[in-house]
Amino acid sequence: MSQVRTRFAPSPTGYMHIGGMRTALFNWLWARHCGGQFILRIDDTDQARNQEAALRPILQAFRWLGLNWDEGAEIGGPYAPYYQSQRGALYQEAAQKLEAAGLAYRDFSTREEVDADRKQADKEKRPYINIRRSLELTDTQKADLVAQGRPWVLRFLIPRDTKVQLDDHIRGHVEWDCSLLPDPVIQRADGSPLYNFATVVDDAQMQISHVIRAEEHLSNTPIQILLHQALGNTLPQFAHVPYVASPGSKEKMSKRKTEQYRKAPAFQKMFERADEVFPQLGLGNSETLNPVMVEYYERIGYLPAAVLNALGRLGWSLDDSTEIMSLDTMVKHFTLDRVVQAPAGFDPDKLFSFQGHWMKELPLDQKVAGCLPYLVQAQLIAEPVTDAVRQYVEQIIVAWGDRLKLFSDILGARYFFRDDLVYDEKMFDKRVRKEGVPAHLAAFRQRLVEVDPFTVPNLETALTAYCQEVGEQTGTLIHALRLSTTGQAVGPGVYDCLALLGKDKSLARIDAALAR
């Protein structure tokens, strides 16, 4: 096969959509699988807003996930520039070429006229296509109108007597009857190009071999194919990937619908998590950062490997049983013909389970590196982080074990850094304020004074010995100690907790609990 070149062409919207990320991943995967190039082009035709700021989160999402691009934004390349806003001359040239060949025409009709035509067609229950009045104008009439300063747009002349055929890598054979297609505007009165046109010009000029994009572009495709043909371009291959649906629905996931996702059972936990974590980090809450955006996953402490794995398995499979896949594995096996045709609902639970897997695989030093920023941002530890603190955090992470799923879970270790404990009152009542327990706790507290060094094995020996002597179950003391020293009913092993806290703090907290 000749050189494979794929592209992802986001418009700078200020955030990276998780569904768009999946499409980008498939493009990247196909390029890498084939040893080709992946291009990141910016579709910023007539965007008034702040480019820089609106683009940053998108590029950051690619960097975070490790999806590098061979040409495009920031790095340039042989087909530069890669920003549509800077490629005006190319579009002008192509538009002139079409007009000169009689394949596009100047349309002098006003928006009002077009709207009226459309309404009329609607009323008569027939499909709307352009009436093409401007086509009947003589050259002198047209020149007059131009002289009068009448604005016009350039429309592509759809060849109404043909059919467009597409053999899509995912959808298969699709056909459209051109007699039903309105003539699309390809250039505005001010000379700026429209998306459908700019895309065609760019894809051809950048030698894109495979246009892999979301299904919602399928209806744009006949026009683009026609445009390519009119321009004399070699047609790229097309692959229309089904869109990503929101959890528990079949509808395309959309940022505009975040309010309803907030209440959807499958999504709810992610929003709650955001409201719990982000305020502690000074990052707003689920209003500012929600699970539709890639940045949510980065900020809440997901691993790129987990997000990539989940995205890769959404609408694509390697075989009948492989679930856990590294990026390398996906590159090795990815093919377009194994992309599923039906929309896939995003599944937060499954992502979470992938996360559990990849977090378990992560070497300790990387876990520490991942958690440290959270502790700093939540002001639980100071910056710069000293070796002693770093070591302490490492010990906590070891004790935390597989309970640490997201990096932000480390915020649950607050009681190792702060003395104002948050008590789980219900459990405190159940495990501490219970017949006989305070007495045991007080008695064992005295034994603790003698434990030296204050280590896990010594603590365990002491507790077992005490319980045997007094004929009490170890569980009674274990639970009481955990509630007293951490305030919580769940967490790392209680001996780990005591050892990590050290003798002084442990004793003080037991005293405080007994005094409550």
Next chain:
RNA sequence: GGCCCCAUCGUCUAACCCGGUUAGGACACAGGGUUUUCAUCCCUGCAAUAGGGGUUCAAAUCCCCUUGGGGUCACCA
């Protein structure tokens, strides 16, 4: 509404192209075991071919229809 796409457990999917499997796996859920918490880990269970017609010895698989779901219909991208 026009055009187009889609349809297997609750979810993601395998098997479909080239008809023959007790329709497989994973997540979730339920139960059990290990860890006197929780998490991990192990075992077990639950659970699907939308409906109707064809074709065929045989249909999840091929064809048609119905139903349902979705996307798109801009001088947005």
